[in-house]
Amino acid sequence: MPASRTRASCVAAVAIALCATLSGCGGGPSAAADGKVTLRFTWWGNADRAARTEKAVTAFERAHPSIDIQTSYSTYDSYKQKLATQAAGGDVPDLIQLDYRQISQYAGSDVLLDLAGQRKHLPTDKMDPALLRTGQVGGRQYALPMGIGTQTVAYDKKAWRAAGVKDPQAGWSWQDWVRALRKVKDDRGSYPMTDPGAAEDQFEIWLRGQGKKLYTKDGQIAFSAGDLARWWSFTSALRKEGLVSPATDTTQMSGSVEDAPMGREKSLAEFNWDAPSAGYEAMYGDRLALAPTPTGEDGTFGQYYKPSMLLGIASGSEHPREAAQFIDFFLNSDKAADILGVDRGTPVNSTQRRRVLSTVTGFQKQVARLQTSLQGKLKAPPAAPPRGDNGLQSTFQRDYDQVSFEKLSPREAAENFLTEARAELRP
Amino acid sequence: MANTSTAPATSAAPAGTGPKADTTAGTGTKGPGRPPRRERQGAAWVFLSPWVLGASVLTLLPMAVSLYLSFTDYNLFDPPSWIGLRNYVQMFTEDPRLLRSIGNTLLYVLVAVPLQLALALAVALALKSMRRGRNFYRSAFYAPSLLGASMSIALVWRAIFNDGGTVDNLMSGLGFHIGGWVNQPGWALVSVALLTVWQFGAPMVIFLAGLQQIPQDLYEAAAVDGAGRWRQFASITLPMLSPVLFFNLVLQTIQAFQVFTPAFAVSGGRGGPADSTLFYTLYLYERGFTASHMGYASAMAWMLLLAIGIVTAVLFRTSRSWVFYANEEAG
Numbered sequence: 001m002p003a004s005r006t007r008a009s010c011v012a013a014v015a016i017a018l019c020a021t022l023s024g025c026g027g028g029p030s031a032a033a034d035g036k037v038t039l040r041f042t043w044w045g046n047a048d049r050a051a052r053t054e055k056a057v058t059a060f061e062r063a064h065p066s067i068d069i070q071t072s073y074s075t076y077d078s079y080k081q082k083l084a085t086q087a088a089g090g091d092v093p094d095l096i097q098l099d100y101r102q103i104s105q106y107a108g109s110d111v112l113l114d115l116a117g118q119r120k121h122l123p124t125d126k127m128d129p130a131l132l133r134t135g136q137v138g139g140r141q142y143a144l145p146m147g148i149g150t151q152t153v154a155y156d157k158k159a160w161r162a163a164g165v166k167d168p169q170a171g172w173s174w175q176d177w178v179r180a181l182r183k184v185k186d187d188r189g190s191y192p193m194t195d196p197g198a199a200e201d202q203f204e205i206w207l208r209g210q211g212k213k214l215y216t217k218d219g220q221i222a223f224s225a226g227d228l229a230r231w232w233s234f235t236s237a238l239r240k241e242g243l244v245s246p247a248t249d250t251t252q253m254s255g256s257v258e259d260a261p262m263g264r265e266k267s268l269a270e271f272n273w274d275a276p277s278a279g280y281e282a283m284y285g286d287r288l289a290l291a292p293t294p295t296g297e298d299g300t301f302g303q304y305y306k307p308s309m310l311l312g313i314a315s316g317s318e319h320p321r322e323a324a325q326f327i328d329f330f331l332n333s334d335k336a337a338d339i340l341g342v343d344r345g346t347p348v349n350s351t352q353r354r355r356v357l358s359t360v361t362g363f364q365k366q367v368a369r370l371q372t373s374l375q376g377k378l379k380a381p382p383a384a385p386p387r388g389d390n391g392l393q394s395t396f397q398r399d400y401d402q403v404s405f406e407k408l409s410p411r412e413a414a415e416n417f418l419t420e421a422r423a424e425l426r427p
Numbered sequence: 428m429a430n431t432s433t434a435p436a437t438s439a440a441p442a443g444t445g446p447k448a449d450t451t452a453g454t455g456t457k458g459p460g461r462p463p464r465r466e467r468q469g470a471a472w473v474f475l476s477p478w479v480l481g482a483s484v485l486t487l488l489p490m491a492v493s494l495y496l497s498f499t500d501y502n503l504f505d506p507p508s509w510i511g512l513r514n515y516v517q518m519f520t521e522d523p524r525l526l527r528s529i530g531n532t533l534l535y536v537l538v539a540v541p542l543q544l545a546l547a548l549a550v551a552l553a554l555k556s557m558r559r560g561r562n563f564y565r566s567a568f569y570a571p572s573l574l575g576a577s578m579s580i581a582l583v584w585r586a587i588f589n590d591g592g593t594v595d596n597l598m599s600g601l602g603f604h605i606g607g608w609v610n611q612p613g614w615a616l617v618s619v620a621l622l623t624v625w626q627f628g629a630p631m632v633i634f635l636a637g638l639q640q641i642p643q644d645l646y647e648a649a650a651v652d653g654a655g656r657w658r659q660f661a662s663i664t665l666p667m668l669s670p671v672l673f674f675n676l677v678l679q680t681i682q683a684f685q686v687f688t689p690a691f692a693v694s695g696g697r698g699g700p701a702d703s704t705l706f707y708t709l710y711l712y713e714r715g716f717t718a719s720h721m722g723y724a725s726a727m728a729w730m731l732l733l734a735i736g737i738v739t740a741v742l743f744r745t746s747r748s749w750v751f752y753a754n755e756e757a758g
Contacts, residue, residue, distance in 0.1 A: 075695065081716045087502040088721075109504035248590065248610040251700040259695070314456040391718040394697060405612050424718065 037319050038068045039326065043097035043309075044079035051341050056339045059331045059362035067322050069095075071313030076255065080390070087111050092314040094323045098143055100134060100307055101393075103384040104219075107137035113313040114142045118324035123332065126349040130380040134307045137384060144327060145307030147275070147345025148353075149367050151205055151291075152303075152370060154262065155193075155269035155279040157289035170293035170301075173232075174206070177294040181243040194261045194270040195244035195404065197235030198253060200396040202271045202293075205303050206231055208379070209296030211309060218384030223423055225414040232410035233405050239404060247404035248384070253397070274367045275308055275345050281363045288363065290370045303374075304381045342367050388424040395420050477687040482492070497587065497726035503717045514726035525727070527702055528710040530615065535706065536683040539620040544675055547627040551634035553662075572628030581622065581692030585609055588618040588693075609693050619704055622689045630675040637671030638664070666751045673750045677742055684735050707731060 040116065043053065050073055057069045072093075074082065080102070089298065092111055097418050101320045106112050115122060124132060137144040153168065160167070163184040168176070184192035196202035204214050207223055216222045249261045257279030261267035265283055271293065280288050293303045312325040330336050337352035342364045347353045357368040399417045402408040408416070472479075497514055499507035518525050550568055556560050574580050587593045590607030598605065608614040645663050654662065665672075687708040690698065698705030698713070711731070715724030 084503045084719060105504060111504065246606075247700070248606045251591070251610055252695075253693050274653070394717065398697065398699065398702065401699055405701045407612070407701055 015136065025304070028192045035043075036066055036068045036392075037322050038070060039095060039317075039319060039323055039387075040093035041069050041071045041094040041095040041326070042079070042083070043071070043073050045073055046075075049073075052340050054341050056330060056336045059335050060326055062334075063329065064322075064325065066327070068207070069326065071242060087314055091318065092316060094314055094317040095326060096312050096314060098310045098312055100310065101385050101389050103135060103143060103310060103312075104387045105390060106312070107140070107142040107369055108387050110315055111176070112142040112314045113317065113320055115144070115313065115324070116321055117295055117312070121321055121324035122328045124353055126332065128348070130351070131305060131307060131348060134381055134384055135310050135312070135413065143312030144331060144332065145348050146311050148305050148307040148347035148348060148371070149275050149308035150305050150371060150374065151201060151271060152263045153269055153279060153292060153293055154272050154280055155289055155290040156284055156287050158287040159188065159192075159268045167289065168294075170292045170377060171299055172292070172294055173210070173297055173299070174294045175297065178238065178243070181238070185243055188268070190266075191242055191245055192268045193244050194253070195201060195235055195246075195250040197239070197404065198230055198250050198272045198397040198400040199271060200393050201273075203231050205226065205293050206296075207302065208304070209294070209300050209302035211274035211296070211300060215382065215385060215389075217383070221418060221425070225411070225418050228414035228417060229411040232400060232414060235400075236410060237402060247401070248266045250404055251401055265383050273306075274370060275342060277367075278363050288297050288366075292370065301374075302323055304378050305371075305374075306381055307348075308322070317327050331418045346371055386425055392421055392424060395424075436640040451506075493725045493728060495724050497729050499722040500720075501725075503721055514723045515730070517723070518726060518730065524702065524705065524710060528698070528705045528707045531703070532684060532686070532706055532707040535616060535620055535623075535686060537607060538684050539623045539686075540676070540679050542620070543624045543627050543679060544630055544672070546624060547675070548668075548672075549632040550627065551631050551638055554631075554635055557667060565635065566632045568631055569628035572626045578688060578692055581689045582657070584618065584622050584689065585693045588704070610700055612701040613703045615693065615700060619686075619689045619693050622693075623683065623686065630679060633671055633675055634668070637668050641667045669750045670752055675744050677739060679712050680738060680742065682736055684731065684738070 041057070043049075045053070053071065053073070057071055061067060061069060073079070077097075078100075083102075085094065087106070087109070096106075096112075098106060099425050103112075113152075124141075131145050131148065132141065134145055150219075157167065160180070163186070165180045165183050168180065172180075181192050200214075207227060207384055209215060213222050227236070236246065239246065244250075245261045245267055249266060251371070252259050257263035257276070260270060260272075262270035262280060263283065270280075274290060276384065277290060279290075279417070292301075311327055313320055313327070317323055330340075331347070332349050332352065334352070334355065335348070335349055337356050338359075340347075341356060342360060346367065347356050357372070360368050396417060399413045399420075402416075403410050403413045444567040496507055498509060498511055500510050501507035502514075554564055554568075557564065570582075588608040589595065590610055592607065595605070595607050605611055605614065608618040642666065645667070646659055647660050649663060685708055686706055690704045690706045690709050691712070694700070694709075696702045696709075696713075698709045707727070708731070711724050714720045714727065
C-alpha cells in the first residue's frame, strides 16, 4: 500500500510538473504568487524604440503596481513570422502590435479581441474617426492606431538647393518631380533618387493621385495590369535616363535604412514614411529635409495619413481589462506621450498630438511641420488591406526586379503580379 | 525539412512524455536477483525510452503531421482543410517559380559539389605528402566547415562580395567593375556556390583518412614499373579511393540539395536578385513562413525528400561501375 501511494504521488507530482511546463509554453493564466497580473506585450522596432517603449512600460507599471508587463521585440520580418507561428500554436501575447496589412488576417481568424467590450477602460473620443476605421474589420474595432504617419520624399536639402531646385511644396506634381530630378542630375552627375518602382507604397500614391486605388471595398484588386505596366514603364524610363537608381542598387532595399541607396549615401533622395526617415539623420544631419510626395497632374493627393502601426488585444487574453488599461495609458496619457514622442508616428489622440507637436525638436520637428502642412488636404486612408495581402509587397518588389534587370517587360511583369496577387487573395 | 510542422507537434510533446515515462519506469523495478526475460526487456525499454520518445515525438510525429498537412490548405490561422493532391498538382502545373527554384538548385548542385570535392581531394593530396605542419593545416582547412554553416559567416560573405566589398574593390582595381556580385543576377549564385566550395574541410578530412589507407607498397611497385605521378594517381589513388569518393559524393550531394543558409543570408531571405538564388529550400521557406501556405510548403518538403531519395538511389546504381572495393578483388 505505501508503495503504491508513493507511486501515486509521484504520478501526481509529474503531472503537476508537466502541467506547469504546458501552461508555461501555452502562456495560460499567469497570475504570479504575489497576485500580480502579468501581460505580455510584443512589437517590432529598433533599439531606440525599445528604449522609449521600456520607459513607457515602466511608467505604466508604476501607476498600476498590480500589473506586470513583459515585453519582447524584434525586426519586422522575423516579428511577422514569429507572431504567425504563435497564432498557429494558440500562444498569442496579450498585447500585440500589428501592421495595417495584418489586421484583416488576425481579426478574421479570431486572434484579436473585439474592443467594444472594453470601451469603458479605453476611451477613443479624442481620436480621428477616419483613422480609427483603419483598425476595423467588418464594422468591429479590433485594434487602435498607435501613431499617424504619411509618405514623404526624404532628400538632401543642400544638394538639391545647390542644383537650383526649390524646396518642394505640397501639391508639386510628378512632372515637377521629374524636372527636379533632371536638374539635380545635371548638377551632380550621379543619379539623384532611389527608383520608386519596387515599392508598392509608392505605386499606391501614384494610383491614388489618379483617383484610383489598390483594393475595392470587398477586398479585390482595383487596378488593371495596364495601370501597373504604366507605372513600371514610367520608372523604367527614368532609370534608363539615369534619374533613379540602377537595378543593382534598387534590389538591395530591404526596408532598413542601412540597405537603402540613400542610407548608403549613393542616392540624394528617397520615398519613405515620415517616422522611419529619422534613420537618415545619422548620415545627413541638418541637410535632411522632408517633402510631400508628388500629386496627380490635376493636383489630387495620393498620399494619406496611415496608422503607422496598430495595437490590439489577443482574443485569448486572460486579462483584457488590464490590457485595455495599458492601451489607454500608451495612447492617451501625457506621460506616455512625452516619453514616446513621434517614434511610432505622431500621436492619434488629438490632445496628445498638439502636446507632442509643440515640443518636438530636430528631425521630429520636420515630421510635425510636414504633417501640419498637409492638414485638411489629404483624402481618408483606405480600409485595411484584405487577407492575403500580407506578402504582396515582397511579390511587388520581386516582380519589379525582373523589370529593372530587364528580364521582363513592364507589361509582362505587371501581368505576373496580378496573377500572383489574385492567387494570394483567394479566400 | 520536418521543421515546417514543428509548431503543432512540439506543443503536443510534453503531453506525450507523461504517461509513457511513468509506465515504463514502473515495470523495471521488481525484486532483487536476476530478473526474468520479460523484466530485462522492460529494463531495455526504460533505457531506450529517451531515444524512442525523442524519435517518435520529435521526428516521426512531426513527419506524419507534415505529410497530413501536405494534403491540406493551411495558412497557420485557420484549421487545415483537406484538398487532396491539389498542392502537388499545383507545384508542377501552375508554379513557374517552383520550376525556377528547381533549376537553380540543380545548377548549384552540379557546380558546387564537383568543385568542392575536387578542391577537397587536391588539398588532401597536398597535405598527405606534407612532412611538417600537417595537423596545423588540416585544422586550418577544416575550420571553415565548422563555421561556414553559420549565419554570421554567410553575412560576412555577403559583405565581402557586396557592392564596395573586398572582392568588388579588388576586381575594380583590376579593371572589372561589376558592382557587387550579390546584386547581379548572373553572379549571385556563383558567390553562394563559392561559399559552399570554401567549406571543403569535412570531405577533405575523409579523403585524407582514405589516402592514408592505401598501401604504400602499391606505389613502390608502380614506381619500379616506371609509372609516373599522374599514372600512379589515375591507376592507384583514384580506384583505391573510390569508396571514399563515393561516400563524399553522396553526402555532399544530399547536403547541397538542402542548401539554405548561404542563399538566405546573401539574398536577404528573398532569393534575389531577380530570383537568381531562389533555391528549393528557400522557396519552401518563403511559401511556408512568408506567404503562410504551410500545406504547400509541406508538400514541397516531401517532394524534396523524394527527389533526394531518387538521386541517391541513382548514385548507388552508377557506383557499381566505378566504385572499387578491395575485398571484391580478394574474393
